[in-house]
Amino acid sequence: MDIDTLIARINELARKKKSSGLTAEETVERDELRAIYLNNIRSNFRQQLDTIEFVEDAESSDNTKNKHK
Template sequence: MDIDALVGRINVLARKHKNEGLTEEEQKERSELREIYLNNIRRNFRQQLESIEWVDEDPNGTNLKH
């Protein structure tokens, strides 16, 4: 399931929960979809952090990478 479809389904279930309530099966689905979504966010954030390269300039004028 792509991210847009995932978010769309989560939103459908959220609206239904607000208006009429969810069945036990729908609550389980919502919980599973939320976990998938959060894991995706965590993975993407971790990849962004790992791609950051720190560079400092030392007093001699050379760049030091961390």
């Protein structure tokens, strides 16, 4: 299930809950869809963090070297 379909179904269930309430099956479906969505968000965030590279500024590394002399 792609993310757009997932979000659309979650929103549909949220609207239904506000208007008429959810059945037990719909509540279980909603919880499962939310878990899938959150796992997707966490996975994407981890991937973004894994691609971050720390780069030292040349000026700050020169200052650090001078302090140690």
